[in-house]
Amino acid sequence: MKVRQHHDLSISELGVGCYALSGVYGRKDPGEFIQMLHRACEMGVTFFDTAAAYGEDAERVLGEGVASYRNEVIIATKIGPSESGGPDLSPQHIRASCERSLRNLGTDWIDVYQVHYDDPNTPVEVTIGALEDLQREGKIRHYGLSHLPLPRVEQYLQSGRPSTMLMELSAVSREARSTLLPLCRAHGLAGIAFSPTGRGLLTGRFDAGTTFPPGDLRRIDPLFQRERFSSGLRIAARLAEIAARHGKTPVQAAIAWVLAQPGIVCALSGPSTIEHLEENAGGTGWEFDAEEMVSFERFLSQEEAGLRRAQHRAVHDILAAPLPPDTSQAFTDLVYAVETAILLGLFDEADVIAPFRELFGLQNRQDADARRQMVAIQARLREMLPAPESTDR
Ligand SMILES: NC(=O)c1ccc[n+]([C@@H]2O[C@H](COP(=O)([O-])OP(=O)(O)OC[C@H]3O[C@@H](n4cnc5c(N)ncnc54)[C@H](OP(=O)(O)O)[C@@H]3O)[C@@H](O)[C@H]2O)c1
Numbered sequence: 001m002k003v004r005q006h007h008d009l010s011i012s013e014l015g016v017g018c019y020a021l022s023g024v025y026g027r028k029d030p031g032e033f034i035q036m037l038h039r040a041c042e043m044g045v046t047f048f049d050t051a052a053a054y055g056e057d058a059e060r061v062l063g064e065g066v067a068s069y070r071n072e073v074i075i076a077t078k079i080g081p082s083e084s085g086g087p088d089l090s091p092q093h094i095r096a097s098c099e100r101s102l103r104n105l106g107t108d109w110i111d112v113y114q115v116h117y118d119d120p121n122t123p124v125e126v127t128i129g130a131l132e133d134l135q136r137e138g139k140i141r142h143y144g145l146s147h148l149p150l151p152r153v154e155q156y157l158q159s160g161r162p163s164t165m166l167m168e169l170s171a172v173s174r175e176a177r178s179t180l181l182p183l184c185r186a187h188g189l190a191g192i193a194f195s196p197t198g199r200g201l202l203t204g205r206f207d208a209g210t211t212f213p214p215g216d217l218r219r220i221d222p223l224f225q226r227e228r229f230s231s232g233l234r235i236a237a238r239l240a241e242i243a244a245r246h247g248k249t250p251v252q253a254a255i256a257w258v259l260a261q262p263g264i265v266c267a268l269s270g271p272s273t274i275e276h277l278e279e280n281a282g283g284t285g286w287e288f289d290a291e292e293m294v295s296f297e298r299f300l301s302q303e304e305a306g307l308r309r310a311q312h313r314a315v316h317d318i319l320a321a322p323l324p325p326d327t328s329q330a331f332t333d334l335v336y337a338v339e340t341a342i343l344l345g346l347f348d349e350a351d352v353i354a355p356f357r358e359l360f361g362l363q364n365r366q367d368a369d370a371r372r373q374m375v376a377i378q379a380r381l382r383e384m385l386p387a388p389e390s391t392d393r
Helices: 030-043 056-069 091-105 124-136 150-159 180-187 226-245 250-259 274-281 290-320 327-343 349-361 368-384
Strands: 003-006 009-012 014-017 047-049 074-078 110-117 140-147 164-168 190-194 264-269
Touching: 003 264, 009 014, 009 074, 009 190, 009 264, 014 030, 014 274, 030 056, 030 274, 047 056, 047 190, 047 264, 056 074, 056 091, 074 091, 091 110, 091 124, 110 124, 110 164, 124 140, 124 150, 150 180, 164 180, 180 190, 226 250, 226 290, 226 327, 250 264, 250 274, 290 327, 290 368, 327 349, 327 368, 349 368
Parallel strands: 014 047, 014 264, 047 074, 074 110, 110 140, 140 164, 164 190, 190 264
Antiparallel strands: 003 009
């Protein structure tokens, strides 16, 4: 497995993440996962990602899985949520969270400690100070950034020295190419692309009739809804054509495309079996031909234009029409509308965080009161939406 050097970090082109252990893609067997981690180490994977928020098992299993390769591998984990479940980036909490992660991982040091979520109540300089103290003490080697609003990322870049930036990036989630990746290049951070297979969408194994069992995050994930899913399936089919010309599988083409993005150091996928891991490793070590890349990018631009128009219509329709009678569907539609409106620049993330949290408080509720509250949230969101004339592009 090829590595890309970033300061003193030798980062393998394919990374392996442990989000699946939280159950987002259905229940996984920890024993099988550990075997997959052993195989990854044998194959030369050096970058492993987890988070306190994925549950203690996700850190314990990773620690156990890579223990005999501890000096060769990079363990990246993230600052855990507070007792109440919300973000807390105060020095006291960062220290306590780091100590807990070290215990769970069974290690004396964390190679990359990532800021998982923003805490608007703690100044960035204070968080950076706490992370640098841990660095001086040898408890962490580097710190990195994860799910943060863009202005916050800029503050960290001005005041601190983060080494890595985690971002969602795949052929079906390309936003980071114009937001976070240019910042990585300008400030010398290693870009780590998560969900390079589009949470399985780019494996070529899904079609328009695919459904997911209860508890699987993809039931509500915008990537798997409406016009976004249809567009994703078309992109998966195009990648499958390119892959076939190279004797590769669609997911291997998806990973090769991610690794070709300037500033990306690692494609961080989340397989839970040895078979999927080995397939994903075949996404490294080869490239699209120059002409293939140009023609694929042209195809993506056309997809983007059509998708944006359809998404503008969908956001307006979801927020204007009566919600569907099925409360789960109403919930999924509202999540889609909010996340899509943020992506399209119709909503400012900071403005919708409160109604979005309220909405998530209603997930899995089917009663009349939950529905009434969803209708009220829909009305608030509708009022925040710019008029259609100014948004239909
Ligand atoms: N997803 C997020 O929101 C997020 C956010 C921040 C950080 N991360 C980090 O990034 C890591 C990777 O993200 P991700 O888990 O979303 O990556 P991903 O690899 O794009 O998606 C994982 C899903 O794709 C399936 N898959 C992967 N390779 C496959 C293959 N070759 N054939 C068939 N199915 C395949 C997995 O199925 P199987 O389980 O059957 O293998 C799983 O359902 C996470 O584990 C986490 O460490 C993720």
